[in-house]
Amino acid sequence: MKKLGKIYLALVLFFLYIPIFVLIVFSFNESKSRSVFSGFTLDWYRKLFQNDIIISSLVNTIIIAVLASIISTVLGTLAAIGINGMRKVPKAVVMNITNMPIINPEIVTGVSLMLLFVFFAARMNLEFGFVTLLIAHITFDVPYVILNIMPKFRQMDPHLYEAAQDLGCNPFSAFIKVVLPEIMPGVVSGFLMAFTYSLDDFVISYFTSGSSSQTLPVTIYSMTRRKVSPEINALSTIIFGVVVIILIVKNVIELRQMKKKEA
Amino acid sequence: MKTKWVSAPYLVWMTVFIAVPLLMIAVFAFTSNDGGFTIKNIQDVGQYANIFFRSIWLSVIATAICLVMAYPVSFILSRMEKHRQATMLMIVMLPMWMNFLLRTYAWMTLLGNNGVINHLLGLIGIGPLKLINTSGAVVLGMVYNYLPFMILPLYSVMVKIDKSVIEAASDLGCGSFATLFRVIVPLSLPGITSGITMVFVPAISTFIISRMLGGGSNLLIGDLIEMQFLGNAYNPHLGAAISLVLMVIILVIMTVMNQFSPDDQVLI
Numbered sequence: 308m309k310k311l312g313k314i315y316l317a318l319v320l321f322f323l324y325i326p327i328f329v330l331i332v333f334s335f336n337e338s339k340s341r342s343v344f345s346g347f348t349l350d351w352y353r354k355l356f357q358n359d360i361i362i363s364s365l366v367n368t369i370i371i372a373v374l375a376s377i378i379s380t381v382l383g384t385l386a387a388i389g390i391n392g393m394r395k396v397p398k399a400v401v402m403n404i405t406n407m408p409i410i411n412p413e414i415v416t417g418v419s420l421m422l423l424f425v426f427f428a429a430r431m432n433l434e435f436g437f438v439t440l441l442i443a444h445i446t447f448d449v450p451y452v453i454l455n456i457m458p459k460f461r462q463m464d465p466h467l468y469e470a471a472q473d474l475g476c477n478p479f480s481a482f483i484k485v486v487l488p489e490i491m492p493g494v495v496s497g498f499l500m501a502f503t504y505s506l507d508d509f510v511i512s513y514f515t516s517g518s519s520s521q522t523l524p525v526t527i528y529s530m531t532r533r534k535v536s537p538e539i540n541a542l543s544t545i546i547f548g549v550v551v552i553i554l555i556v557k558n559v560i561e562l563r564q565m566k567k568k569e570a
Numbered sequence: 571m572k573t574k575w576v577s578a579p580y581l582v583w584m585t586v587f588i589a590v591p592l593l594m595i596a597v598f599a600f601t602s603n604d605g606g607f608t609i610k611n612i613q614d615v616g617q618y619a620n621i622f623f624r625s626i627w628l629s630v631i632a633t634a635i636c637l638v639m640a641y642p643v644s645f646i647l648s649r650m651e652k653h654r655q656a657t658m659l660m661i662v663m664l665p666m667w668m669n670f671l672l673r674t675y676a677w678m679t680l681l682g683n684n685g686v687i688n689h690l691l692g693l694i695g696i697g698p699l700k701l702i703n704t705s706g707a708v709v710l711g712m713v714y715n716y717l718p719f720m721i722l723p724l725y726s727v728m729v730k731i732d733k734s735v736i737e738a739a740s741d742l743g744c745g746s747f748a749t750l751f752r753v754i755v756p757l758s759l760p761g762i763t764s765g766i767t768m769v770f771v772p773a774i775s776t777f778i779i780s781r782m783l784g785g786g787s788n789l790l791i792g793d794l795i796e797m798q799f800l801g802n803a804y805n806p807h808l809g810a811a812i813s814l815v816l817m818v819i820i821l822v823i824m825t826v827m828n829q830f831s832p833d834d835q836v837l838i
Contacts, residue, residue, distance in 0.1 A: 312642070312646045313646075315642055315643070315646070316643060316646055316658075319639065319643050319662075319717075320661065320662070322714070323662070323665045323714075323717070324665065325680075326673065326676030326677055326679070326680055326714070327665060327668065327673070327676060329676060329679055329680060329686055330672070330675075330676045330679065333679065340684070341679045341682055341684060341685055341686065342682075342684055342685055342686050342688070342689035343689065382579060382580050382583060383580065385576045385577060385579065385580060386576075386577045386579075386580030386581075386584075387577075388576050388577065389574050389575065389576045389577020389578070389580070389581075390577055392574050393574060393577075401577075401581065401584070404584055404588055404589055405584065405588070407588055407589075407592060408588060410771075410820075410824070411592075411817065411820075412771055412772065412774070412775030412792075412816065412817075412820065413772070413775070414775050414777065414792050414795055414796070414813070415595070415775070415795075415813050415816065415817060416591075418595070418795060418799050418806075418809060418810070418813055419591035419592050419594060419595050419813075420587065420591050421799060422591060422594045422595065422598060422806060422810070423586075423587070423590060423591040423594060425806075426594070442587060445583070445587075446583070446587040446588060449580065449583070449584075453580075507669055507670075509669065509670070509671055509778070510778075513800075514799065514800070523669075524669050524671055527669065527671045527672065527675075528671055528778070531671065531675050531678070531782060539672065539675055540679075542672070543668065543672045543675075543676070546668060546669070546672065547668055550664065550667040550668065551664070554660055554664060554667070558656070558657070558660060561656075
């Protein structure tokens with residue numbers, strides 16, 4: 308039974324990894340063929356780095372992800388504090404609306420924002436591009452920040468804040484010294500979640516970006532529409548490499564922390 | 571605590587960028603180009619009933635395959651030693667960190683008429699088979715992209731099932747099948763329901779997977795919506811109506827799913 312389980316797991320992993328493996332192999336392929344490996348080359352990598360559209364959309368993606376995740380972390384942390392202090396009914400209303408971008412299919416969030424931006428574009432001087440992308444990203448990021456922080460309030464003793472004030476803290480310093488450290492793990496995980504969702508988002512960006520400003524996934528999509536572009540293979544290999552390195556570093560750090568705790 | 575005011579910026583943001591856009595979908599769905607009230611858009615959605623049925627059908631199949639495939643994976647993971655669990659889970663989730671466009675593109679390379687699979691089949695004298703641009707390819711793409719969405723919630727529920735509960739079941743005379751269906755499945759029900767929603771919702775609303783792997787003949791609801799907003803068929807009123815119907819379908823299915831969930835806790 309145990310052996311059977313291992314074989315099954317190996318098969319599923321094979322299924323999950325084989326497409327990525329093939330992409331990596333063909334990123335070094337000399338010809339444009341997608342089935343025959345004719346010789347080793349690094350040409351596609353060279354072409355990738357000379358491709359201005361890819362480089363500029365990569366820079367754009369990182370700028371938007373950094374800005375959107377920072378803004379949504381601030382906005383979401385303040386929101387969570389306020390929502391936590393609300394009475395039952397307004398709290399339920401706000402939380403239900405906050406959940407909408409998470410529950411709704413991405414395409415619905417995307418087209419709903421597009422409708423709004425089209426409306427503004429017709430009446431004000433709004434162009435589809437950086438600003439609309441940033442607004443869209445903040446909009447789908449904030450709910451994740453709020454949802455990461457809210458449980459921390461539930462775990463916290465509500466009397467701590469009052470006790471801090473009884474002991475001479477003003478409301479602001481009581482918040483900084485007592486409440487913030489308690490909710491910090493939620494703030495950090497919310498920020499990281501927002502950042503990764505922003506980096507990875509395609510659907511909502513697709514509906515809210517313009518020709519002046521695009522994110523990497525949108526550029527990748529337009530590349531896949533063309534027949535064969537082995538630069539995508541090279542790009543995938545690089546992204547995969549970066550992801551593997553980040554996850555290994557993260558795991559090593561976590562393992563060290565666990566050992567420290569044990570010691 | 572008088573802290574309500576600090577959420578004011580977010581409440582404004584939420585109203586303008588979440589609530590108003592969703593209301594605009596409803597307004598667009600029930601108005602015509604000149605702004606008058608009409609139910610013509612909703613009626614027009616009926617013309618696309620076949621696309622709706624195809625989307626529901628393909629995403630139901632993909633969700634079912636994901637469940638069957640993921641269940642043993644999550645169980646095996648949850649029974650491993652603690653330190654190996656973390657590593658294995660990371661290995662299982664790692665492909666998810668690649669953008670899903672690239673993952674889908676990878677299958678285009680594999681399934682294409684001149685692709686790797688057909689090339690290998692050719693070497694042993696079979697084919698070429700028509701693999702890409704079929705509904706099977708679309709289902710495969712959905713399963714591949716969303717399988718981890720099923721594994722994760724199942725795993726997080728199963729890891730909480732105490733080993734001694736399973737041992738007790740077999741001590742009390744349950745065979746392995748009875749243990750599975752009378753102990754493990756009922757205890758993992760919250761994971762099953764949240765896994766199903768996490769796979770079904772993106773599957774039914776995708777437009778990339780069908781576009782890249784289904785060719786032109788396997789349009790899904792997502793493609794239909796996209797065409798109304800960014801395609802040649804530009805008609806945001808019809809697009810809004812289709813989006814509205816899609817939201818209602820998902821709402822109905824999620825309500826049904828929640829009936830099976832023993833507690834109202836939603837896993838994300």
